[in-house]
Amino acid sequence: GDSVTQMEGPVTLSEEAFLTINCTYTATGYPSLFWYVQYPGEGLQLLLKATKADDKGSNKGFEATYRKETTSFHLEKGSVQVSDSAVYFCALRSNTGNQFYFGTGTSLTVIP
Amino acid sequence: DAGVTQSPTHLIKTRGQQVTLRCSPKSGHDTVSWYQQALGQGPQFIFQYYEEEERQRGNFPDRFSGHQFPNYSSELNVNALLLGDSALYLCASSPDGGYGYTFGSGTRLTVV
Numbered sequence: 001g002d003s004v005t006q007m008e009g010p011v012t013l014s015e016e017a018f019l020t021i022n023c024t025y026t027a028t029g030y031p032s033l034f035w036y037v038q039y040p041g042e043g044l045q046l047l048l049k050a051t052k053a054d055d056k057g058s059n060k061g062f063e064a065t066y067r068k069e070t071t072s073f074h075l076e077k078g079s080v081q082v083s084d085s086a087v088y089f090c091a092l093r094s095n096t097g098n099q100f101y102f103g104t105g106t107s108l109t110v111i112p
Numbered sequence: 113d114a115g116v117t118q119s120p121t122h123l124i125k126t127r128g129q130q131v132t133l134r135c136s137p138k139s140g141h142d143t144v145s146w147y148q149q150a151l152g153q154g155p156q157f158i159f160q161y162y163e164e165e166e167r168q169r170g171n172f173p174d175r176f177s178g179h180q181f182p183n184y185s186s187e188l189n190v191n192a193l194l195l196g197d198s199a200l201y202l203c204a205s206s207p208d209g210g211y212g213y214t215f216g217s218g219t220r221l222t223v224v
Contacts, residue, residue, distance in 0.1 A: 004154075006154075036215075041217075042217050042218075043116075043202055043215040043216050043217040043218050044155070044202065044204075044215040045215070046213070089154055089155075091154075098143075098145070098160050098167065098168050099145065099157040099160065099168060099170060100145075100147075100155070100157065100204075100213070101157075102154030102155050102156075103154050104152075104153055104154050105152070105153070105154050
């Protein structure tokens with residue numbers, strides 16, 4: 001079945017460091033891929049998405065490229081800020097269904 | 113424009129009791145999905161409602177049931193609560209077939 005495997009956390013970085021959170025997926029067909037962010041005590045917010053191979057999603061300095069050959073959708077940011085501290089979830093939505101499949105989440109803490 | 117509204121925000125129930133959680137979708141959205149997020153895990157799909165019918169269901173027992181009303185709002189009911197049902201329950205709304213998935217802030221259910 002469809003699934004997402006996400007890099008285990010927690011991740012702690014200094015401000016202005018480079019961030020990579022790895023995400024790989026298993027799916028039949030051609031899923032859409034997403035990164036969601038969850039701040040403490042809140043629901044999920046869409047960070048970025050890509051709907052087909054080689055698409056690059058970007059938002060607020062974060063980027064992820066849909067790589068069909070490696071079934072990956074790694075999240076990157078060149079210079080993290082304290083305000084980026086949150087839990088990040090990789091997710092896919094199959095083109096044959098209506099549900100999202102989420103990874104287990106990666107907690108990021110950025111220290112000044 | 114109000115997003116997805118969930119109520120209550122927190123509640124505590126005793127094992128064996130029944131609970132009803134409520135969700136009002138974002139304006140213009142007619143599809144409602146429910147997810148269970150256990151502590152430290154990614155959200156798991158419970159079911160989706162469209163046109164007042166359950167359209168798709170995840171791997172959850174029949175103790176979990178739902179309803180959608182003509183105004184598109186929805187309820188999630190859980191019977192015979194178990195300690196393992198303690199989780200954050202997230203509601204998400206979307207336009208049918210669209211990618212505009214919007215999550216609410218969730219209801220934190222604690223079963224004691």
